[in-house]
Amino acid sequence: MKQPEEELQETLMELDDRAVVDYLRHHPEFFIRNAHAVEAMRVPHPVRGTVSLVEWHMARARNHINALEEI
Template structure:
């Protein structure tokens, strides 16, 4: 249960936080005018106690960069997989286009499916 003054304190803090955020959004030059103070500001840190605002911002930027690099790696891996699949399908299309009968077409298609490990699937795509 909250003490009588705690709820009021939370409201005042929220109003103060909101007022500070609004002020900074309206006055982005604040950080230029007060560069020395910004360098001296300390932010609570869960492991190191406190860190400078600059260190805090740099750590957040490093984390963001690491996430972007991980995403880029995943995208490149997916692009490589997609490229491989594209060429397999292109080769399949050429093989199927040169079939002279439906039986030959299906035979080539089933061979391709087996090569990819798709044979034996209970799917309407593979009659």
């Protein structure tokens, strides 16, 4: 059973995630204004530790293309 503090943290994290996604959807120019920061972002990777956001996006696109080619 979760402690009240754990439940509060999970709720706050969900709100934060939703707020970030909502902001980015409504402000797509964020990525243009902050290109240097976006290029420096690192995403957790199960094998390599972290990868750049650009690498992560390219890998997702490749996987999507491969899945479409198998159809």
